[in-house]
Amino acid sequence: xxxxxxxxxxxxxxxxxxxxxxxxxxxxxxxxxxxxxxxxxxxxxxxxxxxxxxxxxxxxxxxxxxxxxxxxxxxxxxxxxxxxxxxxxxxxxxxxxxxxxxxxxxxxxxxxxxxxxxxxxxxxxxxxxxxxxxxxxxxxxxxxxxxx
Ligand SMILES: [Zn+2]
Numbered sequence: 001x002x003x004x005x006x007x008x009x010x011x012x013x014x015x016x017x018x019x020x021x022x023x024x025x026x027x028x029x030x031x032x033x034x035x036x037x038x039x040x041x042x043x044x045x046x047x048x049x050x051x052x053x054x055x056x057x058x059x060x061x062x063x064x065x066x067x068x069x070x071x072x073x074x075x076x077x078x079x080x081x082x083x084x085x086x087x088x089x090x091x092x093x094x095x096x097x098x099x100x101x102x103x104x105x106x107x108x109x110x111x112x113x114x115x116x117x118x119x120x121x122x123x124x125x126x127x128x129x130x131x132x133x134x135x136x137x138x139x140x141x142x143x144x145x146x147x148x
Contacts, residue, residue, distance in 0.1 A: 022075065026146075027051055027094055029079065032071050035064065045071035049078040054094035059085060099145040100137065106144075 022030040030049040038044070043064035050060030061078045065071035107114060110126040115133045117123070122132045131139045 022049075022079075024079075024083070025091075027091055029082075030075060032068070032075055047071045047075040047078075049075050050082050051094050053097050054090035054092075055082070055086065096141060096145065100140055103140045103144045 020032045021028055022032060029051050030047065032045065032047045034044055035042075035046045043066050045065045045068055046062065047065065048060070048062040052060055059082060061082070063071075063074050063078075065074055104114070106126055112126050113123050115121050115123040115131055115136055122130065125131050125139060125143070127143060129139060129143065
């Protein structure tokens with residue numbers, strides 16, 4: 001049985017068809033990926049740039065493009081503008097929000113109640129610490145926020 005000659009198309013690198021996540025350090029700052037469900041003849045790629053909180057919703061931008069390279073170029077341009085308007089405090093705000101969200105899900109996953117869900121206003125963290133409504137966010141930032 002004769003082997004098929006390799007197709008010339010096989011030599012063309014194809015970007016990953018799943019949405020590519022774009023990171024700046026440890027912060028997820030956007031995506032570049034193929035659109036799904038859009039009509040033939042329209043832009044096949046889309047990008048999204050920015051993170052929230054740590055910015056105003058209007059600071060986050062997105063667009064579509066005919067090719068991956070164009071989407072990446074548009075993203076990089078948008079990122080330059082976005083980054084120029086950010087401070088380290090904005091990144092911290094995002095990281096705190098991320099830590100808070102991860103903690104909340106970890107609490108639910110471990111069957112623990114948030115202090116706000118109990119009449120006493122006091123609860124026990126999955127790590128064993130006693131927490132109340134007032135000290136809850138401080139506890140998350142001190143005990144459960146990964147070092148940036
Ligand atoms: Zn804890």
